[in-house]
Amino acid sequence: MTDTVKATASDIKEMKIRGAGRIARAGASAMGKFAEDYNGGSLEDFKKDIDKAKKIILDSRPTAVSLWNGVQASVKDVGSAASLGEAKASVVRNAASFVKMSSSAVETIAKIGAKRVEKGDTLLTHCNSSAALGIIKEAHLQGKDIKVYATESRPWRQGLLTVKELSDAGVDVTLIIDSAVRAVMKDIDKVFVGADTVTSNGALINKVGTSQLALAANEARVPFSVCTETYKFSPMTIFGDMVEIEERDCGEVVKADEISKGVKIYNPVFDTTPAKYIDAYITELGVISPGSVYDVMVKQLGNDIFK
Numbered sequence: 001m002t003d004t005v006k007a008t009a010s011d012i013k014e015m016k017i018r019g020a021g022r023i024a025r026a027g028a029s030a031m032g033k034f035a036e037d038y039n040g041g042s043l044e045d046f047k048k049d050i051d052k053a054k055k056i057i058l059d060s061r062p063t064a065v066s067l068w069n070g071v072q073a074s075v076k077d078v079g080s081a082a083s084l085g086e087a088k089a090s091v092v093r094n095a096a097s098f099v100k101m102s103s104s105a106v107e108t109i110a111k112i113g114a115k116r117v118e119k120g121d122t123l124l125t126h127c128n129s130s131a132a133l134g135i136i137k138e139a140h141l142q143g144k145d146i147k148v149y150a151t152e153s154r155p156w157r158q159g160l161l162t163v164k165e166l167s168d169a170g171v172d173v174t175l176i177i178d179s180a181v182r183a184v185m186k187d188i189d190k191v192f193v194g195a196d197t198v199t200s201n202g203a204l205i206n207k208v209g210t211s212q213l214a215l216a217a218n219e220a221r222v223p224f225s226v227c228t229e230t231y232k233f234s235p236m237t238i239f240g241d242m243v244e245i246e247e248r249d250c251g252e253v254v255k256a257d258e259i260s261k262g263v264k265i266y267n268p269v270f271d272t273t274p275a276k277y278i279d280a281y282i283t284e285l286g287v288i289s290p291g292s293v294y295d296v297m298v299k300q301l302g303n304d305i306f307k
């Protein structure tokens with residue numbers, strides 16, 4: 001297996017490459033590079049080998065369906081290719097097309113979402129979502145004079161990436177610990193978070209802590225919007241599949257010498273926010289309700305998904 005595939009899978013697993021959009025683009029790019037460098041003999045060999053490459057990439061992190069959708073989009077024409085050359089070229093072409101579409105989607109979401117930010121708004125965000133931060137930075141660029149609260153997002157503390165990114169962009173940003181979200185919610189006008197996976201019934205799988213943020217926003221009647229590309233919508237959930245919630249090493253939560261032996265540590269990386277706590281999904285196709293996710297998926301993927 002090529003070094004690029006193994007190195008990409010390792011970087012995603014170790015979160016050197018992180019963020020649902022970024023890992024999707026990295027997975028697609030690795031598939032494209034695999035095809036470009038492939039020097040095997042036959043189309044049959046290529047089909048077997050690219051399936052192995054796909055599995056290595058997909059096994060790196062289980063929750064963000066964006067990774068699956070990015071890899072699938074890259075290899076979708078291999079089965080119908082008439083020759084090895086045609087199969088390789090299709091993967092290179094489709095991978096590049098997915099990466100371009102994915103980056104363009106984040107830019108479109110920024111433009112659409114910024115319209116929902118009003119002058120003087122105080123916003124709250126969680127973790128480090130390029131889609132959510134795109135909206136926030138665009139609203140700032142438009143001179144909307146916003147203030148932002150960003151959660152630390154324990155245990156990985158992606159919030160530190162967020163406050164650096166926003167302060168570097170000149171945004172007035174305040175870091176808070178995750179358990180402070182309900183205390184600050186009275187001062188918040190709107191919440192913007194990202195997505196790892198969206199299920200067919202409109203539920204959100206995102207960084208752990210998102211659901212408590214949605215609960216506090218709902219209690220305070222603060223609009224809660226999810227900023228996401230539609231390739232994070234999960235077709236498998238239409239047929240009842242559950243989304244696997246990744247659990248990571250306990251050492252990310254506490255150092256071994258800080259806790260007595262025998263104490264168990266539960267470290268889920270994501271949680272689920274039911275559709276009823278979500279006011280809108282801000283996507284590259286526009287602002288949609290949680291109840292429209294199924295229809296958007298079927299429209300985009302076509303009725304083939306039922307075959």
Ligand SMILES: O=P(O)(O)OC[C@H]1O[C@H](OP(=O)(O)O)[C@H](O)[C@@H]1O
Pocket residue numbers: 018019020021022126127128129130131132158193194195196206207227269
């Ligand atoms: O695609 P973008 O909007 O950048 O990020 C989407 C989500 O991916 C991240 O997961 P992790 O930090 O990779 O575990 C966060 O949960 C974030 O909200």
